[in-house]
Amino acid sequence: MNHDSNILKLKRLGIDTQREYFVYMRSDCHICISEGFEALTRIEVTVKGETIIATLNVLQSELLQDGEASLSESAWNALRAEEGDAIAFSHLQPVGSMSHVRSKMYGNKLGDEAFHSIIADVAEGKYSNIELAAFITACAGDNLDAEEIAGLTKAMVAVGEKLDWGKGIVVDKHCVGGLPGNRTTPIVVAIIAAAGLTIPKTSSRAITSPAGTADTMETMTSVNLSLEEIRRVVGQEGGCIAWGGAVKLSPADDVLIKVEKALDVDSEGQMIASVLSKKAAAGSTHVVIDIPVGKTAKVRSQVDAKKLEFYFRRVGLEIGLEVKVLITDGSQPVGRGIGPALEALDILAVLKQENNRPKDLEERATLIAGALLEMGGKALPGNGQSIALDLLRGGAAWKKLRAICKAQGGFREPEPGKLKHEVRAVKSGRVEEIDNRRLAKVAKLSGAPSRPGAGVVLHCKTGQKLMAGELMFTLYAETSGELNYAKMYLEKEFENIIRWAPLA
C-alpha cells in the first residue's frame, strides 16, 4: 500500500455528534473505494501523529471537495485538528476484547484478564456505542458474580489515575440512588471535614435520575476540578465535592455511563464497580454505602439490599477498602426539592439550620456522617450521629461548606427555574403513597438535570392531610416546551404519582 495515497486534507464542517467520533468522506473518494470503506465502517484516522478510531459517514453532496475529509467536533477537538491538516486512514484491527463480550453474552464467566482487556479498550475509545450497549447488557441483572464484579472494579481502577493522600485514614460515602432529593453528600462532607477527617469526594452527574450530586453542587460552585485542584482544596479544607468525570479516576466508567443513561439502565455489577473503583482511585480507605429501600426506590426489598451489601463488602475486601453499609428507609422522597437547584436549596436550609429545613434530610445526613466519624475514630461507637448534629448546630458545617465552595472557585446561590406550575389538591384527603419513579420522571421531563433550575418541589409527605386547594407540589422549568411536556405526562399519570384517600 502506498502510504501517500491514503492522505486527504481536513475541512471543518462543525458537526456535533457528542462523544462518538465520526469522519466524513466523499462517496467517490479513492480511499473509500480502494480500501473498501463504507458508511458506518470504523476506521483509524491519524492527524499530526495522533490516532483515533472514528465511524465513517459518507457524503453524497458537494460539502467536501475532491481530496477533502472532515471530522465531527469531538474528533476534531480530540486530535487538535486545524483546517488544512493532513489526515491519514487505515483499517481498524478488529477489537479483540469483543470476543470476551460475546463469551459473556453466552453466559460464560469472565476472568480478571478479560475485564482488563475490555476496560482498557473501552477507556481508549475503541468500542462503538453498539458494542458498549452489548457489554452493558451482557453484564446487567444477575449476570456478574462477586468475583467478576471485583475483576471489573480492579480493571476500572487500573486504567485510571490514582490519588494518594499519604494518610492512614481517608473516608468517603456513596448512596445507591433511586430516592429523589436524597442529597446528603454536601452536608456529610461539610460535617466530616469540619471534624478534621479527610474526605476527597468525587460525585457523579445523574445517570437515570433528575439530579446527581455533581449537578446539584454545580448550582452553588464549580465542580469541574482537575486532580491538582482536588489536591489543593482537600489539602486546604480536608474535603471537596468535585465532579468525578472531570478527573480521570475511572475513564472507562465515564464512557459506560453515557450509554447506560441512553438505555435508562443501571446494572448491579456495573454500579458496584463504578462506585468502588472511584473510591479506590480517590485514595479512600473507609467507605459508608447508604442503601435506601422502598417499593419505588432503586432497591425494593431488604433481601435485595442484603445482597448488595454482600457484594459491596466482598468486592471492597478484594480491593482493600473497608465498607460499612447502612440500609435506610426509601419509601418516599427526601427533602422537598427534586432537581439540581431545588435540592441545593434544601441543603442550604439544613446547613443554615433554618426553621423550615427538611428534617428528614438532616436526619439522614447526620446518620451517615455519624457512621463515618465512628469509622474514622472521631467518635465512639454509638456516639457518631450526636457529634455530627453538634457540628451542624454549632455552625461549623455551614462554615466549612462555604470554605470548600470558596476553595473550589466561589459560592453562589442556586436559582430555581423561572417557569412554574402549581398543583393543588382538588379535594381534601390524605396522602397514602408517593411513587418515586414517576415523580422523578416528572422532574426529568421538566428539564432536570440538564436545566439546573428545573424539577419539582414537593409540599406534602406520606400520611399528611391536605385540604382542598392546598399546594401538593410545584413544577419548575426553564423552557416552555419542557414545562408543557411535564404537564402532559402529569395529566395522564397524576393518580399514579400520588395515591390519595379522601377524608371520610
Add this chain to the structure above:
Amino acid sequence: MNHDSNILKLKRLGIDTQREYFVYMRSDCHICISEGFEALTRIEVTVKGETIIATLNVLQSELLQDGEASLSESAWNALRAEEGDAIAFSHLQPVGSMSHVRSKMYGNKLGDEAFHSIIADVAEGKYSNIELAAFITACAGDNLDAEEIAGLTKAMVAVGEKLDWGKGIVVDKHCVGGLPGNRTTPIVVAIIAAAGLTIPKTSSRAITSPAGTADTMETMTSVNLSLEEIRRVVGQEGGCIAWGGAVKLSPADDVLIKVEKALDVDSEGQMIASVLSKKAAAGSTHVVIDIPVGKTAKVRSQVDAKKLEFYFRRVGLEIGLEVKVLITDGSQPVGRGIGPALEALDILAVLKQENNRPKDLEERATLIAGALLEMGGKALPGNGQSIALDLLRGGAAWKKLRAICKAQGGFREPEPGKLKHEVRAVKSGRVEEIDNRRLAKVAKLSGAPSRPGAGVVLHCKTGQKLMAGELMFTLYAETSGELNYAKMYLEKEFENIIRWAPLA
C-alpha cells in the same frame, strides 16, 4: 405550544448514515433551545404529513442558515423530502416497550404481548442502534426459553406481510450456517421445483459469514424481487430464490440483523425466530432444517444440535409448521469457493454435472432435496435422495435453475475478483484440520460479501496429501487494500487456519 414556531425549511446536505435516521439543526436554533433538544436527542420529525424518529446532530457551523434543517440521506428518502419542504419537530414519547427489554436484561421471562410491542416498535424504527444492541444482547445465549422464542417468532410474523399459495403443501429449507461454502439452496430449489413442488425460497444476505445465499445468487441473477414478482416467478416455475430483505416478510428481522452483524453475533433465539418467521410468512407448511456440526462450525456438538432441533420443532409446532431437522457433518468447508461468486461457480459445476464438480456439495444438496421430496409426497420414505440425484443427472435441475433465473430477470455468469494471491504448501505433508472460522475471516477480510468476486478457493480437503509447491488455496479480491489486509491476517494466523502434518 405554538405549532408554527416548530417549523424549519429543509436543505439537503447529502450525509449518508446508513439505516439510522439523523436530523441536523443549528446549535443556536430556537427550536433546540425552547424544546431542550441536544445532540443525540431522539426527535419526531414530520415532513408532508409523514413522521419518523431521528437522532439529532447539532451543527456548529454555517452549513445551515437560520431557519434551515437537514436530514441524513436515509431519512430524506424515507420522507420523500424535497429541497425547501417544511419540517416540524416534536418530543419523542419514550419508547414504552424498552421497559420489557430492561425486564429481560434483569432475567425476567417475557410473554407474547411484550414481544409484540417490542417487535412492532423495532419494525417502525423507534429503536436506536443502542437500544437494538441491548435487545439483541438481552436475548442472546440461553436467555430465551422455547415459549419466548415462539413469542418472538409470532411477533415477527405479525408485523410483516404474508404470502398465501392456496395450495396444501409448500416446502422450504434452511441451513444453520457457519460452514463456509455450504451453498446448497440453489441446487435444492432447482431439484424441488423440477419435481413439481412449490418452494418460494427467500434467502438472507450474510450476517457474520463471507456470503449468504442471496449474495451468491445475486452473482447469477437479480434477487431483489417484490412480493408480486415472487408470486409471478413461483407461479410460473414452482420456485424462486429471492432476497428476503427486499420483501417485508420480516421487517423487524431486517433491522435486527444489521446490528447483529455489527456485533458479530447471531444468537440462538433470534436465529430460530428469524428463520421460522420468514418460512411462516412465505406461506410454507413443511420445512427441512440442516444443522452442520463441527468443531469450528456454528454448532459445535451433537448436544447443541439436538437442543436446536428441539427448539425448531417446538416453535414450529406453535406456529403451524412441520419441521424436519437433518444433523450433518460440519467438520470442514463444503465445495471449494468461499465468497459469493466463488460459491456460485461451485453450484453451476454441480448443476451442469461437470467432471470436477464438488461431490460433497452435490451429496448435501441431494440429501436435503430428498428429505423435502419425501415430506412433500414426491418420494417414498428412504427413496428421496435417489430421485433427487436423478433430477440432477438428467439435466432437469439445471434446466429449472436457468428458467428460474430467466424469470427473475435473466441469467449471468458469476465473476471472480480480478486480484489473486496463491498460497502453496511450503513442504510436503497432510492436511489434518481446517479452521472454518478463520478461513471465513480470510474471505471476509478480502472483501466478501460486499465485494461479490472476493473470497477464497480452497484446493485441499482434510486428510489430503500435498507435495511442496502444490496449491492449497487462492485469495480473490477486488481492491488491493482488502487483498493486503487478508494477506496480513494470513501471515499472522496461517498455522491456525490449516493444521498440517509433515510427511514422515
